[in-house]
Amino acid sequence: MLSAADLRDPTSAAYKKARKRHLKTTRNRDEQLEADWTPFRAAEKKYKARFPPPDLSDVLDLALLDESRAEETKRGGWWGKPDALQCKEIRMNHTEGKTAYVFPSTPGLVLLPSFVSPEEQRHLVRWALSDHARPPNETNLDTHYILPEEGLWNKYVNVRRHVCEDEFIQPRASLTMATDSISTVISEPTGPRKLISNEPVSKDNYAAISAAPKPPLAPSPSVHPLTTSALIQKLRWANIGWSYHWGSKQYDFSKGKVEIHDDVKRVCKRAVDAVDWFEVFGDGVPDCGDWGEDGPDWESWNETYEPDAGIVNFYQVKDTLMAHVDRSEVCATSPLVSISLGCAAVFLIGGLTRDVEPTPILLRSGDVVIMSGPACRRAYHGVPRILEDTLPPHLEASAADEDWELYAEYLHTTRVNVNVRQVFPVLPVDTLKVR
Numbered sequence: 199m200l201s202a203a204d205l206r207d208p209t210s211a212a213y214k215k216a217r218k219r220h221l222k223t224t225r226n227r228d229e230q231l232e233a234d235w236t237p238f239r240a241a242e243k244k245y246k247a248r249f250p251p252p253d254l255s256d257v258l259d260l261a262l263l264d265e266s267r268a269e270e271t272k273r274g275g276w277w278g279k280p281d282a283l284q285c286k287e288i289r290m291n292h293t294e295g296k297t298a299y300v301f302p303s304t305p306g307l308v309l310l311p312s313f314v315s316p317e318e319q320r321h322l323v324r325w326a327l328s329d330h331a332r333p334p335n336e337t338n339l340d341t342h343y344i345l346p347e348e349g350l351w352n353k354y355v356n357v358r359r360h361v362c363e364d365e366f367i368q369p370r371a372s373l374t375m376a377t378d379s380i381s382t383v384i385s386e387p388t389g390p391r392k393l394i395s396n397e398p399v400s401k402d403n404y405a406a407i408s409a410a411p412k413p414p415l416a417p418s419p420s421v422h423p424l425t426t427s428a429l430i431q432k433l434r435w436a437n438i439g440w441s442y443h444w445g446s447k448q449y450d451f452s453k454g455k456v457e458i459h460d461d462v463k464r465v466c467k468r469a470v471d472a473v474d475w476f477e478v479f480g481d482g483v484p485d486c487g488d489w490g491e492d493g494p495d496w497e498s499w500n501e502t503y504e505p506d507a508g509i510v511n512f513y514q515v516k517d518t519l520m521a522h523v524d525r526s527e528v529c530a531t532s533p534l535v536s537i538s539l540g541c542a543a544v545f546l547i548g549g550l551t552r553d554v555e556p557t558p559i560l561l562r563s564g565d566v567v568i569m570s571g572p573a574c575r576r577a578y579h580g581v582p583r584i585l586e587d588t589l590p591p592h593l594e595a596s597a598a599d600e601d602w603e604l605y606a607e608y609l610h611t612t613r614v615n616v617n618v619r620q621v622f623p624v625l626p627v628d629t630l631k632v633r
């Protein structure tokens with residue numbers, strides 16, 4: 199496979215070949231169209247580019263400050279700069295040897311580099327693939343395929359260990375066409391997550407949005423049977439907690455809530471608890487945004503933060519997550535905790551519109567991002583690039599743990615993001631009592 203280093207060396211054969219292909223595909227590029235790109239779109243295009251590989255010198259890469267991550271940051275030849283952006287180190291609670299950073303450009307954004315230990319990273323990856331991406335938690339593949347009851351990953355492990363055959367997993371369409379009336383389902387092709395412009399949820403429209411019908415998505419009639427090994431590469435997300443309805447981009451509370459696993463909750467609570475929120479939002483922090491009629495609630499987060507929803511994202515190296523705002527949560531301010539595992543990525547976060555120039559941050563395995571407060575929770579953000587060959591040494595296969603081998607192999611081309619949210623404010627007004 200071509201490495202990023204090959205593509206940066208103009209004397210290499212790989213560079214010459216890629217350049218030729220690039221010139222051919224961009225010959226008819228519409229320059230006027232490019233001039234119309236919003237700053238967010240322009241940044242996405244820049245980091246997505248396969249050739250030449252993007253220059254990351256304006257991407258914040260705080261791992262470079264950490265001597266113990268030297269082996270990790272060497273991988274793949276991808277480096278940002280530790281001083282690419284303006285950020286400030288803040289005081290933390292009960293946390294030895296860790297650091298937290300805030301950003302004047304996005305009040306409420308907190309970065310905790312290397313917050314999750316290597317051991318805990320392995321534990322979370324196992325949880326995500328083996329325990330979580332299976333019933334009762336919905337995955338992107340459930341709509342379209344009749345998945346094995348034991349979970350796709352567990353089946354895949356059995357296939358690789360020759361415990362069972364690599365059978366073809368059948369599309370669901372053949373089954374449901376006969377039983378579902380077409381008018382009760384909405385069609386959604388497979389592929390990346392779609393951008394649907396949904397209405398921001400608030401206490402005022404919550405009841406109406408909850409009551410609106412949420413018909414199941416239609417299984418695609420064009421998907422083909424695939425083996426377990428082929429299908430595992432197409433796993434893109436698994437739901438956490440309250441069920442999310444992708445057709446309307448709203449939660450479907452009628453389906454009930456699956457409890458968030460204690461181990462995941464514990465990491466998220468530890469992260470929120472580690473932050474001194476006065477340093478993030480206290481006196482003298484400007485432009486924190488509009489907290490709504492009840493005013494700021496950050497002072498109680500260390501005690502009241504209680505996640506109840508979220509998603510595990512599985513990105514293969516060529517996947518991207520387009521600019522979006524997570525606006526389906528009733529509580530538009532409480533911390534959203536986002537844990538990065540596996541390959542590194544470029545994360546972009548801008549402002550309330552795509553016209554705000556986004557801040558680029560290199561996220562590596564074990565890093566935690568917290569998005570909190572009105573300015574940050576409603577900020578456009580996305581992941582335009584997964585950086586190939588960046589799996590840290592502590593996630594590689596090791597002779598000491600044979601069972602890890604298949605996880606390590608999968609992670610070589612994958613980034614896992616555990617994205618945990620709080621849908622309801624902790625003290626819901628009467629109309630919000632669904633818990």
Ligand SMILES: O=C(O)CCC(=O)C(=O)O
Pocket residue numbers: 509511519524536545579580581615617
């Ligand atoms: O993968 C990430 O870092 C961000 C994911 C995200 O923004 C989302 O799931 O809404």
Ligand SMILES: [Fe+2]
Pocket residue numbers: 522523524579
């Ligand atoms: Fe998001």
